[in-house]
Amino acid sequence: MTNGAQRHRVVIIGGGFGGLAAIEKLKGADVDITVIDRRNHHLFQPLLYQVATTSLSPSEIAWPIRMLVKHRPEVATVLGNVTGIDKAGQFVELEDGGRLPFDSLIIATGARHAYFGHDDWEPFAPGLKTLEDATAMRRRLLLAFEAAERETDPDKRRALLTFAIIGAGPTGVELAGAVIELARITLKNEFRSIHPEEARVILIEAGPRVLANFRESLSTYAKTALERLGVEVHLGQAVTDVTADTVTYGDQVLHAHTIIWAAGVLASPAAKW
Ligand SMILES: Cc1cc2nc3c(=O)[nH]c(=O)nc-3n(C[C@H](O)[C@H](O)[C@H](O)COP(=O)(O)OP(=O)(O)OC[C@H]3O[C@@H](n4cnc5c(N)ncnc54)[C@H](O)[C@@H]3O)c2cc1C
Known part of the structure:
Protein backbone atom coordinates (compact mmCIF):
# COMPACT_ATOMS: atom_id res chain seq x y z
CA MET A 1 0.00 0.00 0.00
CA THR A 2 1.31 3.46 -0.83
CA ASN A 3 0.18 6.75 0.78
CA GLY A 4 -2.89 5.11 2.31
CA ALA A 5 -4.23 4.14 -1.12
CA GLN A 6 -6.30 1.00 -1.32
CA ARG A 7 -4.39 -2.09 -2.31
CA HIS A 8 -5.29 -4.05 -5.42
CA ARG A 9 -8.26 -6.28 -4.55
CA VAL A 10 -8.27 -9.84 -5.81
CA VAL A 11 -11.49 -11.81 -5.38
CA ILE A 12 -11.35 -15.57 -5.80
CA ILE A 13 -14.60 -17.48 -6.21
CA GLY A 14 -14.13 -21.05 -4.96
CA GLY A 15 -11.93 -22.49 -2.23
CA GLY A 16 -11.23 -25.79 -3.99
CA PHE A 17 -7.85 -26.86 -5.37
CA GLY A 18 -7.92 -24.06 -7.96
CA GLY A 19 -8.79 -21.30 -5.49
CA LEU A 20 -6.22 -22.46 -2.94
CA ALA A 21 -3.53 -22.73 -5.63
CA ALA A 22 -4.25 -19.12 -6.64
CA ILE A 23 -3.94 -17.98 -3.01
CA GLU A 24 -0.63 -19.80 -2.74
CA LYS A 25 0.68 -18.26 -5.98
CA LEU A 26 -0.25 -14.78 -4.79
CA LYS A 27 1.82 -15.14 -1.62
CA GLY A 28 3.98 -12.05 -1.20
CA ALA A 29 2.10 -10.01 -3.83
CA ASP A 30 0.98 -6.51 -2.86
CA VAL A 31 -2.72 -7.40 -2.93
CA ASP A 32 -5.69 -8.00 -0.65
CA ILE A 33 -7.42 -11.28 -1.37
CA THR A 34 -10.97 -12.34 -0.64
CA VAL A 35 -11.92 -15.96 -1.20
CA ILE A 36 -15.65 -16.62 -1.46
CA ASP A 37 -17.15 -20.09 -1.24
CA ARG A 38 -20.70 -21.26 -0.71
CA ARG A 39 -19.34 -23.89 1.65
CA ASN A 40 -17.19 -23.10 4.65
CA HIS A 41 -14.78 -25.92 3.84
CA HIS A 42 -12.21 -26.95 1.30
CA LEU A 43 -12.98 -30.48 0.16
CA PHE A 44 -10.49 -33.12 -0.92
CA GLN A 45 -12.74 -34.56 -3.62
CA PRO A 46 -10.47 -37.50 -4.56
CA LEU A 47 -11.39 -39.19 -1.26
CA LEU A 48 -15.14 -38.59 -1.47
CA TYR A 49 -15.71 -42.18 -2.53
CA GLN A 50 -14.20 -43.36 0.76
CA VAL A 51 -16.68 -41.26 2.72
CA ALA A 52 -19.48 -42.63 0.52
CA THR A 53 -18.40 -46.18 1.29
CA THR A 54 -17.77 -45.71 5.04
CA SER A 55 -13.99 -45.97 5.23
CA LEU A 56 -13.48 -42.27 6.03
CA SER A 57 -15.57 -39.76 7.93
CA PRO A 58 -16.43 -36.34 6.43
CA SER A 59 -14.09 -34.47 8.78
CA GLU A 60 -11.12 -36.42 7.41
CA ILE A 61 -11.46 -34.90 3.94
CA ALA A 62 -12.71 -31.37 4.62
CA TRP A 63 -11.07 -28.41 6.34
CA PRO A 64 -12.46 -24.93 7.04
CA ILE A 65 -11.15 -22.54 4.38
CA ARG A 66 -10.83 -19.92 7.12
CA MET A 67 -8.44 -22.20 9.02
CA LEU A 68 -6.35 -22.93 5.92
CA VAL A 69 -5.66 -19.22 5.35
CA LYS A 70 -5.42 -18.06 8.95
CA HIS A 71 -1.67 -17.40 8.63
CA ARG A 72 -2.24 -15.10 5.66
CA PRO A 73 -3.52 -11.80 7.11
CA GLU A 74 -4.11 -10.39 3.63
CA VAL A 75 -6.62 -13.17 2.84
CA ALA A 76 -10.24 -12.75 3.97
CA THR A 77 -12.84 -15.50 3.72
CA VAL A 78 -16.48 -14.96 2.82
CA LEU A 79 -19.16 -17.63 3.06
CA GLY A 80 -21.58 -16.92 0.25
CA ASN A 81 -23.11 -18.21 -2.94
CA VAL A 82 -22.07 -16.16 -5.97
CA THR A 83 -24.89 -15.76 -8.48
CA GLY A 84 -23.37 -13.37 -10.99
CA ILE A 85 -20.65 -10.94 -11.93
CA ASP A 86 -21.05 -7.31 -12.92
CA LYS A 87 -18.06 -6.94 -15.22
CA ALA A 88 -18.60 -3.24 -15.90
CA GLY A 89 -19.11 -2.39 -12.24
CA GLN A 90 -16.38 -4.85 -11.18
CA PHE A 91 -18.21 -6.60 -8.40
CA VAL A 92 -19.53 -10.08 -7.73
CA GLU A 93 -23.14 -10.57 -6.76
CA LEU A 94 -24.10 -12.83 -3.88
CA GLU A 95 -27.34 -14.73 -3.46
CA ASP A 96 -28.15 -12.81 -0.27
CA GLY A 97 -27.99 -9.51 -2.17
CA GLY A 98 -24.45 -8.69 -1.06
CA ARG A 99 -21.79 -7.36 -3.45
CA LEU A 100 -18.03 -7.65 -3.37
CA PRO A 101 -15.91 -5.26 -5.42
CA PHE A 102 -12.78 -6.48 -7.17
CA ASP A 103 -9.89 -5.20 -9.25
CA SER A 104 -9.00 -8.71 -10.41
CA LEU A 105 -11.28 -11.73 -10.35
CA ILE A 106 -10.34 -15.42 -10.34
CA ILE A 107 -13.14 -17.89 -11.00
CA ALA A 108 -12.38 -21.35 -9.61
CA THR A 109 -15.86 -22.79 -9.24
CA GLY A 110 -15.09 -26.31 -10.46
CA ALA A 111 -17.48 -28.63 -12.23
CA ARG A 112 -20.79 -30.39 -11.65
CA HIS A 113 -22.41 -33.60 -12.88
CA ALA A 114 -23.49 -33.83 -16.50
CA TYR A 115 -26.43 -36.05 -17.45
CA PHE A 116 -26.12 -35.38 -21.18
CA GLY A 117 -29.62 -34.00 -21.58
CA HIS A 118 -31.20 -36.43 -19.11
C1 LIG B 1 -15.09 -38.28 -6.68
C2 LIG B 1 -13.93 -37.53 -7.28
C3 LIG B 1 -12.67 -38.13 -7.32
C4 LIG B 1 -11.58 -37.45 -7.86
N1 LIG B 1 -10.36 -38.05 -7.86
C5 LIG B 1 -9.28 -37.38 -8.34
C6 LIG B 1 -7.98 -37.95 -8.30
O1 LIG B 1 -7.80 -39.07 -7.83
N2 LIG B 1 -6.94 -37.23 -8.79
C7 LIG B 1 -7.12 -35.98 -9.31
O2 LIG B 1 -6.15 -35.35 -9.74
N3 LIG B 1 -8.34 -35.42 -9.36
C8 LIG B 1 -9.42 -36.08 -8.89
N4 LIG B 1 -10.67 -35.51 -8.93
C9 LIG B 1 -10.81 -34.20 -9.57
C10 LIG B 1 -10.41 -33.07 -8.65
O3 LIG B 1 -10.97 -33.25 -7.37
C11 LIG B 1 -10.89 -31.80 -9.30
O4 LIG B 1 -10.21 -31.66 -10.52
C12 LIG B 1 -10.61 -30.60 -8.42
O5 LIG B 1 -11.33 -30.68 -7.20
C13 LIG B 1 -11.01 -29.35 -9.17
O6 LIG B 1 -10.65 -28.25 -8.38
P1 LIG B 1 -11.39 -26.88 -8.56
O7 LIG B 1 -10.79 -25.95 -7.57
O8 LIG B 1 -11.39 -26.50 -9.99
O9 LIG B 1 -12.92 -27.17 -8.21
P2 LIG B 1 -13.55 -27.70 -6.86
O10 LIG B 1 -12.60 -28.51 -6.05
O11 LIG B 1 -14.84 -28.32 -7.26
O12 LIG B 1 -13.83 -26.36 -6.05
C14 LIG B 1 -14.79 -25.44 -6.48
C15 LIG B 1 -15.22 -24.65 -5.27
O13 LIG B 1 -16.03 -23.59 -5.72
C16 LIG B 1 -17.15 -23.47 -4.87
N5 LIG B 1 -18.22 -22.87 -5.66
C17 LIG B 1 -18.75 -23.34 -6.81
N6 LIG B 1 -19.70 -22.51 -7.27
C18 LIG B 1 -19.77 -21.49 -6.39
C19 LIG B 1 -20.58 -20.33 -6.31
N7 LIG B 1 -21.49 -20.04 -7.24
N8 LIG B 1 -20.42 -19.50 -5.26
C20 LIG B 1 -19.49 -19.77 -4.29
N9 LIG B 1 -18.71 -20.86 -4.32
C21 LIG B 1 -18.84 -21.71 -5.36
C22 LIG B 1 -17.45 -24.88 -4.42
O14 LIG B 1 -18.18 -24.90 -3.21
C23 LIG B 1 -16.05 -25.46 -4.28
O15 LIG B 1 -15.55 -25.30 -2.98
C24 LIG B 1 -11.76 -36.16 -8.40
C25 LIG B 1 -13.03 -35.56 -8.36
C26 LIG B 1 -14.10 -36.23 -7.80
C27 LIG B 1 -15.45 -35.57 -7.77
Whole structure:
Protein backbone atom coordinates (compact mmCIF):
# COMPACT_ATOMS: atom_id res chain seq x y z
CA MET A 1 0.00 0.00 0.00
CA THR A 2 1.31 3.46 -0.83
CA ASN A 3 0.18 6.75 0.78
CA GLY A 4 -2.89 5.11 2.31
CA ALA A 5 -4.23 4.14 -1.12
CA GLN A 6 -6.30 1.00 -1.32
CA ARG A 7 -4.39 -2.09 -2.31
CA HIS A 8 -5.29 -4.05 -5.42
CA ARG A 9 -8.26 -6.28 -4.55
CA VAL A 10 -8.27 -9.84 -5.81
CA VAL A 11 -11.49 -11.81 -5.38
CA ILE A 12 -11.35 -15.57 -5.80
CA ILE A 13 -14.60 -17.48 -6.21
CA GLY A 14 -14.13 -21.05 -4.96
CA GLY A 15 -11.93 -22.49 -2.23
CA GLY A 16 -11.23 -25.79 -3.99
CA PHE A 17 -7.85 -26.86 -5.37
CA GLY A 18 -7.92 -24.06 -7.96
CA GLY A 19 -8.79 -21.30 -5.49
CA LEU A 20 -6.22 -22.46 -2.94
CA ALA A 21 -3.53 -22.73 -5.63
CA ALA A 22 -4.25 -19.12 -6.64
CA ILE A 23 -3.94 -17.98 -3.01
CA GLU A 24 -0.63 -19.80 -2.74
CA LYS A 25 0.68 -18.26 -5.98
CA LEU A 26 -0.25 -14.78 -4.79
CA LYS A 27 1.82 -15.14 -1.62
CA GLY A 28 3.98 -12.05 -1.20
CA ALA A 29 2.10 -10.01 -3.83
CA ASP A 30 0.98 -6.51 -2.86
CA VAL A 31 -2.72 -7.40 -2.93
CA ASP A 32 -5.69 -8.00 -0.65
CA ILE A 33 -7.42 -11.28 -1.37
CA THR A 34 -10.97 -12.34 -0.64
CA VAL A 35 -11.92 -15.96 -1.20
CA ILE A 36 -15.65 -16.62 -1.46
CA ASP A 37 -17.15 -20.09 -1.24
CA ARG A 38 -20.70 -21.26 -0.71
CA ARG A 39 -19.34 -23.89 1.65
CA ASN A 40 -17.19 -23.10 4.65
CA HIS A 41 -14.78 -25.92 3.84
CA HIS A 42 -12.21 -26.95 1.30
CA LEU A 43 -12.98 -30.48 0.16
CA PHE A 44 -10.49 -33.12 -0.92
CA GLN A 45 -12.74 -34.56 -3.62
CA PRO A 46 -10.47 -37.50 -4.56
CA LEU A 47 -11.39 -39.19 -1.26
CA LEU A 48 -15.14 -38.59 -1.47
CA TYR A 49 -15.71 -42.18 -2.53
CA GLN A 50 -14.20 -43.36 0.76
CA VAL A 51 -16.68 -41.26 2.72
CA ALA A 52 -19.48 -42.63 0.52
CA THR A 53 -18.40 -46.18 1.29
CA THR A 54 -17.77 -45.71 5.04
CA SER A 55 -13.99 -45.97 5.23
CA LEU A 56 -13.48 -42.27 6.03
CA SER A 57 -15.57 -39.76 7.93
CA PRO A 58 -16.43 -36.34 6.43
CA SER A 59 -14.09 -34.47 8.78
CA GLU A 60 -11.12 -36.42 7.41
CA ILE A 61 -11.46 -34.90 3.94
CA ALA A 62 -12.71 -31.37 4.62
CA TRP A 63 -11.07 -28.41 6.34
CA PRO A 64 -12.46 -24.93 7.04
CA ILE A 65 -11.15 -22.54 4.38
CA ARG A 66 -10.83 -19.92 7.12
CA MET A 67 -8.44 -22.20 9.02
CA LEU A 68 -6.35 -22.93 5.92
CA VAL A 69 -5.66 -19.22 5.35
CA LYS A 70 -5.42 -18.06 8.95
CA HIS A 71 -1.67 -17.40 8.63
CA ARG A 72 -2.24 -15.10 5.66
CA PRO A 73 -3.52 -11.80 7.11
CA GLU A 74 -4.11 -10.39 3.63
CA VAL A 75 -6.62 -13.17 2.84
CA ALA A 76 -10.24 -12.75 3.97
CA THR A 77 -12.84 -15.50 3.72
CA VAL A 78 -16.48 -14.96 2.82
CA LEU A 79 -19.16 -17.63 3.06
CA GLY A 80 -21.58 -16.92 0.25
CA ASN A 81 -23.11 -18.21 -2.94
CA VAL A 82 -22.07 -16.16 -5.97
CA THR A 83 -24.89 -15.76 -8.48
CA GLY A 84 -23.37 -13.37 -10.99
CA ILE A 85 -20.65 -10.94 -11.93
CA ASP A 86 -21.05 -7.31 -12.92
CA LYS A 87 -18.06 -6.94 -15.22
CA ALA A 88 -18.60 -3.24 -15.90
CA GLY A 89 -19.11 -2.39 -12.24
CA GLN A 90 -16.38 -4.85 -11.18
CA PHE A 91 -18.21 -6.60 -8.40
CA VAL A 92 -19.53 -10.08 -7.73
CA GLU A 93 -23.14 -10.57 -6.76
CA LEU A 94 -24.10 -12.83 -3.88
CA GLU A 95 -27.34 -14.73 -3.46
CA ASP A 96 -28.15 -12.81 -0.27
CA GLY A 97 -27.99 -9.51 -2.17
CA GLY A 98 -24.45 -8.69 -1.06
CA ARG A 99 -21.79 -7.36 -3.45
CA LEU A 100 -18.03 -7.65 -3.37
CA PRO A 101 -15.91 -5.26 -5.42
CA PHE A 102 -12.78 -6.48 -7.17
CA ASP A 103 -9.89 -5.20 -9.25
CA SER A 104 -9.00 -8.71 -10.41
CA LEU A 105 -11.28 -11.73 -10.35
CA ILE A 106 -10.34 -15.42 -10.34
CA ILE A 107 -13.14 -17.89 -11.00
CA ALA A 108 -12.38 -21.35 -9.61
CA THR A 109 -15.86 -22.79 -9.24
CA GLY A 110 -15.09 -26.31 -10.46
CA ALA A 111 -17.48 -28.63 -12.23
CA ARG A 112 -20.79 -30.39 -11.65
CA HIS A 113 -22.41 -33.60 -12.88
CA ALA A 114 -23.49 -33.83 -16.50
CA TYR A 115 -26.43 -36.05 -17.45
CA PHE A 116 -26.12 -35.38 -21.18
CA GLY A 117 -29.62 -34.00 -21.58
CA HIS A 118 -31.20 -36.43 -19.11
CA ASP A 119 -31.34 -34.31 -15.96
CA ASP A 120 -34.46 -36.27 -14.98
CA TRP A 121 -32.14 -39.22 -14.19
CA GLU A 122 -30.34 -37.30 -11.45
CA PRO A 123 -32.72 -38.15 -8.55
CA PHE A 124 -32.40 -41.87 -9.36
CA ALA A 125 -28.69 -41.88 -10.13
CA PRO A 126 -26.97 -39.25 -7.99
CA GLY A 127 -23.33 -38.36 -8.51
CA LEU A 128 -20.47 -37.62 -6.16
CA LYS A 129 -19.08 -34.10 -5.92
CA THR A 130 -19.80 -32.74 -2.46
CA LEU A 131 -19.75 -33.98 1.13
CA GLU A 132 -23.54 -33.94 1.06
CA ASP A 133 -23.46 -36.22 -2.02
CA ALA A 134 -21.08 -38.58 -0.21
CA THR A 135 -23.11 -38.84 3.00
CA ALA A 136 -26.35 -39.25 1.02
CA MET A 137 -24.70 -42.01 -1.02
CA ARG A 138 -23.44 -43.72 2.13
CA ARG A 139 -26.95 -43.63 3.58
CA ARG A 140 -28.37 -45.04 0.37
CA LEU A 141 -25.83 -47.87 0.22
CA LEU A 142 -26.24 -48.90 3.86
CA LEU A 143 -30.04 -48.65 3.78
CA ALA A 144 -30.12 -50.98 0.76
CA PHE A 145 -28.46 -53.72 2.85
CA GLU A 146 -30.81 -53.00 5.78
CA ALA A 147 -33.88 -53.21 3.52
CA ALA A 148 -32.58 -56.42 1.92
CA GLU A 149 -32.19 -57.98 5.37
CA ARG A 150 -35.94 -57.57 5.96
CA GLU A 151 -37.13 -58.28 2.39
CA THR A 152 -38.66 -61.70 1.84
CA ASP A 153 -39.42 -61.42 -1.89
CA PRO A 154 -36.32 -62.87 -3.64
CA ASP A 155 -36.57 -60.57 -6.70
CA LYS A 156 -36.88 -57.44 -4.59
CA ARG A 157 -34.06 -58.62 -2.36
CA ARG A 158 -31.86 -59.23 -5.39
CA ALA A 159 -32.58 -55.71 -6.67
CA LEU A 160 -31.75 -54.27 -3.24
CA LEU A 161 -28.41 -56.06 -3.36
CA THR A 162 -27.62 -54.90 -6.90
CA PHE A 163 -25.52 -51.75 -7.21
CA ALA A 164 -25.15 -50.18 -10.63
CA ILE A 165 -22.43 -47.63 -11.30
CA ILE A 166 -22.68 -45.76 -14.57
CA GLY A 167 -19.40 -44.54 -16.03
CA ALA A 168 -15.99 -46.21 -15.73
CA GLY A 169 -13.74 -43.19 -15.40
CA PRO A 170 -11.63 -42.81 -12.23
CA THR A 171 -14.64 -42.06 -10.01
CA GLY A 172 -16.70 -45.00 -11.28
CA VAL A 173 -13.77 -47.39 -11.04
CA GLU A 174 -12.89 -46.29 -7.49
CA LEU A 175 -16.51 -46.46 -6.40
CA ALA A 176 -17.06 -49.91 -7.89
CA GLY A 177 -14.01 -51.26 -6.05
CA ALA A 178 -15.04 -49.59 -2.79
CA VAL A 179 -18.68 -50.76 -2.95
CA ILE A 180 -17.67 -54.37 -3.54
CA GLU A 181 -15.22 -54.13 -0.62
CA LEU A 182 -17.98 -52.68 1.53
CA ALA A 183 -20.16 -55.68 0.68
CA ARG A 184 -17.52 -58.39 0.82
CA ILE A 185 -15.26 -57.21 3.62
CA THR A 186 -16.75 -54.45 5.79
CA LEU A 187 -20.26 -55.89 6.11
CA LYS A 188 -19.32 -59.56 6.05
CA ASN A 189 -21.01 -61.54 8.87
CA GLU A 190 -22.95 -58.50 10.07
CA PHE A 191 -26.36 -59.60 8.80
CA ARG A 192 -28.44 -62.68 9.57
CA SER A 193 -30.87 -63.07 6.64
CA ILE A 194 -28.63 -61.90 3.82
CA HIS A 195 -25.04 -62.42 2.80
CA PRO A 196 -23.79 -58.95 1.82
CA GLU A 197 -20.91 -60.57 -0.03
CA GLU A 198 -23.45 -61.88 -2.55
CA ALA A 199 -24.23 -58.31 -3.62
CA ARG A 200 -23.69 -57.57 -7.30
CA VAL A 201 -21.74 -54.49 -8.28
CA ILE A 202 -22.09 -53.69 -11.97
CA LEU A 203 -19.96 -51.07 -13.67
CA ILE A 204 -21.52 -49.91 -16.94
CA GLU A 205 -19.47 -48.01 -19.52
CA ALA A 206 -20.47 -46.81 -22.98
CA GLY A 207 -16.90 -46.82 -24.27
CA PRO A 208 -14.76 -49.86 -25.06
CA ARG A 209 -12.62 -49.74 -21.90
CA VAL A 210 -12.46 -48.53 -18.32
CA LEU A 211 -10.26 -45.49 -17.53
CA ALA A 212 -10.37 -44.39 -21.16
CA ASN A 213 -8.00 -41.46 -20.55
CA PHE A 214 -5.24 -43.69 -19.26
CA ARG A 215 -2.83 -45.99 -21.10
CA GLU A 216 -4.53 -49.07 -22.50
CA SER A 217 -2.39 -51.37 -20.34
CA LEU A 218 -3.69 -49.57 -17.22
CA SER A 219 -7.28 -49.97 -18.41
CA THR A 220 -6.71 -53.69 -18.83
CA TYR A 221 -5.06 -53.91 -15.41
CA ALA A 222 -7.89 -52.00 -13.71
CA LYS A 223 -10.59 -54.10 -15.36
CA THR A 224 -8.88 -57.34 -14.32
CA ALA A 225 -8.39 -56.05 -10.77
CA LEU A 226 -12.06 -55.06 -10.50
CA GLU A 227 -13.22 -58.41 -11.84
CA ARG A 228 -10.98 -60.21 -9.33
CA LEU A 229 -12.73 -58.27 -6.59
CA GLY A 230 -16.06 -59.43 -7.99
CA VAL A 231 -17.21 -56.37 -9.94
CA GLU A 232 -19.06 -57.12 -13.19
CA VAL A 233 -17.70 -54.77 -15.85
CA HIS A 234 -20.01 -54.18 -18.82
CA LEU A 235 -18.33 -52.22 -21.62
CA GLY A 236 -19.50 -50.75 -24.92
CA GLN A 237 -23.10 -50.31 -23.82
CA ALA A 238 -24.55 -46.85 -23.40
CA VAL A 239 -27.24 -46.29 -20.81
CA THR A 240 -30.49 -45.30 -22.50
CA ASP A 241 -32.82 -45.01 -19.51
CA VAL A 242 -32.70 -44.77 -15.74
CA THR A 243 -35.66 -45.08 -13.37
CA ALA A 244 -35.88 -45.37 -9.59
CA ASP A 245 -34.90 -49.03 -9.74
CA THR A 246 -33.84 -49.91 -13.28
CA VAL A 247 -31.03 -49.11 -15.66
CA THR A 248 -31.49 -49.84 -19.35
CA TYR A 249 -28.34 -50.36 -21.40
CA GLY A 250 -27.58 -52.37 -24.50
CA ASP A 251 -30.53 -54.73 -24.80
CA GLN A 252 -31.02 -55.33 -21.11
CA VAL A 253 -32.93 -53.84 -18.21
CA LEU A 254 -31.05 -54.22 -14.93
CA HIS A 255 -33.07 -54.13 -11.71
CA ALA A 256 -30.95 -52.23 -9.23
CA HIS A 257 -32.14 -50.38 -6.16
CA THR A 258 -28.96 -48.30 -5.94
CA ILE A 259 -27.75 -46.51 -9.05
CA ILE A 260 -24.77 -44.16 -9.03
CA TRP A 261 -23.83 -41.68 -11.74
CA ALA A 262 -20.15 -41.28 -12.55
CA ALA A 263 -20.46 -40.65 -16.26
CA GLY A 264 -19.61 -37.05 -16.83
CA VAL A 265 -18.96 -33.53 -15.64
CA LEU A 266 -19.79 -30.09 -16.92
CA ALA A 267 -18.23 -26.69 -16.16
CA SER A 268 -19.99 -24.87 -13.33
CA PRO A 269 -22.65 -22.30 -14.32
CA ALA A 270 -20.02 -19.60 -13.73
CA ALA A 271 -18.84 -20.30 -17.28
CA LYS A 272 -21.98 -18.49 -18.49
CA TRP A 273 -21.83 -15.46 -16.20
C1 LIG B 1 -15.09 -38.28 -6.68
C2 LIG B 1 -13.93 -37.53 -7.28
C3 LIG B 1 -12.67 -38.13 -7.32
C4 LIG B 1 -11.58 -37.45 -7.86
N1 LIG B 1 -10.36 -38.05 -7.86
C5 LIG B 1 -9.28 -37.38 -8.34
C6 LIG B 1 -7.98 -37.95 -8.30
O1 LIG B 1 -7.80 -39.07 -7.83
N2 LIG B 1 -6.94 -37.23 -8.79
C7 LIG B 1 -7.12 -35.98 -9.31
O2 LIG B 1 -6.15 -35.35 -9.74
N3 LIG B 1 -8.34 -35.42 -9.36
C8 LIG B 1 -9.42 -36.08 -8.89
N4 LIG B 1 -10.67 -35.51 -8.93
C9 LIG B 1 -10.81 -34.20 -9.57
C10 LIG B 1 -10.41 -33.07 -8.65
O3 LIG B 1 -10.97 -33.25 -7.37
C11 LIG B 1 -10.89 -31.80 -9.30
O4 LIG B 1 -10.21 -31.66 -10.52
C12 LIG B 1 -10.61 -30.60 -8.42
O5 LIG B 1 -11.33 -30.68 -7.20
C13 LIG B 1 -11.01 -29.35 -9.17
O6 LIG B 1 -10.65 -28.25 -8.38
P1 LIG B 1 -11.39 -26.88 -8.56
O7 LIG B 1 -10.79 -25.95 -7.57
O8 LIG B 1 -11.39 -26.50 -9.99
O9 LIG B 1 -12.92 -27.17 -8.21
P2 LIG B 1 -13.55 -27.70 -6.86
O10 LIG B 1 -12.60 -28.51 -6.05
O11 LIG B 1 -14.84 -28.32 -7.26
O12 LIG B 1 -13.83 -26.36 -6.05
C14 LIG B 1 -14.79 -25.44 -6.48
C15 LIG B 1 -15.22 -24.65 -5.27
O13 LIG B 1 -16.03 -23.59 -5.72
C16 LIG B 1 -17.15 -23.47 -4.87
N5 LIG B 1 -18.22 -22.87 -5.66
C17 LIG B 1 -18.75 -23.34 -6.81
N6 LIG B 1 -19.70 -22.51 -7.27
C18 LIG B 1 -19.77 -21.49 -6.39
C19 LIG B 1 -20.58 -20.33 -6.31
N7 LIG B 1 -21.49 -20.04 -7.24
N8 LIG B 1 -20.42 -19.50 -5.26
C20 LIG B 1 -19.49 -19.77 -4.29
N9 LIG B 1 -18.71 -20.86 -4.32
C21 LIG B 1 -18.84 -21.71 -5.36
C22 LIG B 1 -17.45 -24.88 -4.42
O14 LIG B 1 -18.18 -24.90 -3.21
C23 LIG B 1 -16.05 -25.46 -4.28
O15 LIG B 1 -15.55 -25.30 -2.98
C24 LIG B 1 -11.76 -36.16 -8.40
C25 LIG B 1 -13.03 -35.56 -8.36
C26 LIG B 1 -14.10 -36.23 -7.80
C27 LIG B 1 -15.45 -35.57 -7.77
